[in-house]
Amino acid sequence: xxxxxxxxxxxxxxxxxxxxxxxxxxxxxxxxxxxxxxxxxxxxxxxxxxxxxxxxxxxxxxxxxxxxxxxxxxxxxxxxxxxxxxxxxxxxxxxxxxxxxxxxxxxxxxxxxxxxxxxxxxxxxxxxxxxxxxxxxxxxxxxxxxxxxxxxxxxxxxxxxxxxxxxxxxxxxxxxxxxxxxxxxxxxxxxxxxxxxxxxxxxxxxxxxxx
Amino acid sequence: xxxxxxxxxxxxxxxxxxxxxxxxxxxxxxxxxxxxxxxxxxxxxxxxxxxxxxxxxxxxxxxxxxxxxxxxxxxxxxxxxxxxxxxxxxxxxxxxxxxxxxxxxxxxxxxxxxxxxx
Numbered sequence: 001x002x003x004x005x006x007x008x009x010x011x012x013x014x015x016x017x018x019x020x021x022x023x024x025x026x027x028x029x030x031x032x033x034x035x036x037x038x039x040x041x042x043x044x045x046x047x048x049x050x051x052x053x054x055x056x057x058x059x060x061x062x063x064x065x066x067x068x069x070x071x072x073x074x075x076x077x078x079x080x081x082x083x084x085x086x087x088x089x090x091x092x093x094x095x096x097x098x099x100x101x102x103x104x105x106x107x108x109x110x111x112x113x114x115x116x117x118x119x120x121x122x123x124x125x126x127x128x129x130x131x132x133x134x135x136x137x138x139x140x141x142x143x144x145x146x147x148x149x150x151x152x153x154x155x156x157x158x159x160x161x162x163x164x165x166x167x168x169x170x171x172x173x174x175x176x177x178x179x180x181x182x183x184x185x186x187x188x189x190x191x192x193x194x195x196x197x198x199x200x201x202x203x204x205x206x207x208x209x210x211x
Numbered sequence: 212x213x214x215x216x217x218x219x220x221x222x223x224x225x226x227x228x229x230x231x232x233x234x235x236x237x238x239x240x241x242x243x244x245x246x247x248x249x250x251x252x253x254x255x256x257x258x259x260x261x262x263x264x265x266x267x268x269x270x271x272x273x274x275x276x277x278x279x280x281x282x283x284x285x286x287x288x289x290x291x292x293x294x295x296x297x298x299x300x301x302x303x304x305x306x307x308x309x310x311x312x313x314x315x316x317x318x319x320x321x322x323x324x325x326x327x328x329x
Binding site: 009010012013014015017018019021026028178181183185 | 214217218240265286289
């Protein structure tokens, strides 16, 4: 697996060679640096910790963190994530070069927070009539059966926090890569708001248990 | 945000200055299997919509007695060139009323430039 960290810049449209317009999300990807290499002997697994979005002011880095970055002798970074990839050592730079046009990615980001939402917006429930004395309105209605099972089933849709959680979207195609500006243009939408951090990974097959 | 502007500017082409009511000839690249040829569509510009690289324009012509309208993306790479044949005198931004007119009434008056005496 290979991966890089990035930041969502926004959405636009680009012309394809055959004249079609494609809606793309522009992602500033890298240059990221490897902050720490994790090894099987010491840490129990192989992985690299990648840092992205440099912190320019020293006062914005806590002392324990600055020590962590000093170990790899690199500047401090805001966004740190582990990606299980090989062939990188602490201090190495990761750029958009690792990907190529047409490749499929899986992109992870934090979705836009919608706050505490009712069941109609959150779970697409139908709701009831608004008038004619109906007191149903936007209420969820029945949440289960009676004496049997005499409890509420798991995963019944209820009101609650909507959005602002980690979302991964797979099979996102790379339309274009702009090396000089460290940009990746991917087809369609990507989770999160503008300026949100993203983890871009090569589209690995769905994880299966080792054994 | 700036990076997005740079991307959009990169797709922009040089477009001749034309307005609603002008008669234009649009040369379109058309691929037929391996071969590529150019098809010209001539008519009156009846609408321009959108902005930036998303801008489109609508051309109307009468072909064998049937009104034909085509919408082109202004900055499409398939457009070889746009030639302005005539400038028209119109008072609105969308000339959809031409669809209901026939014959001479469906014509747009041509702008006549009078040279200033020097």
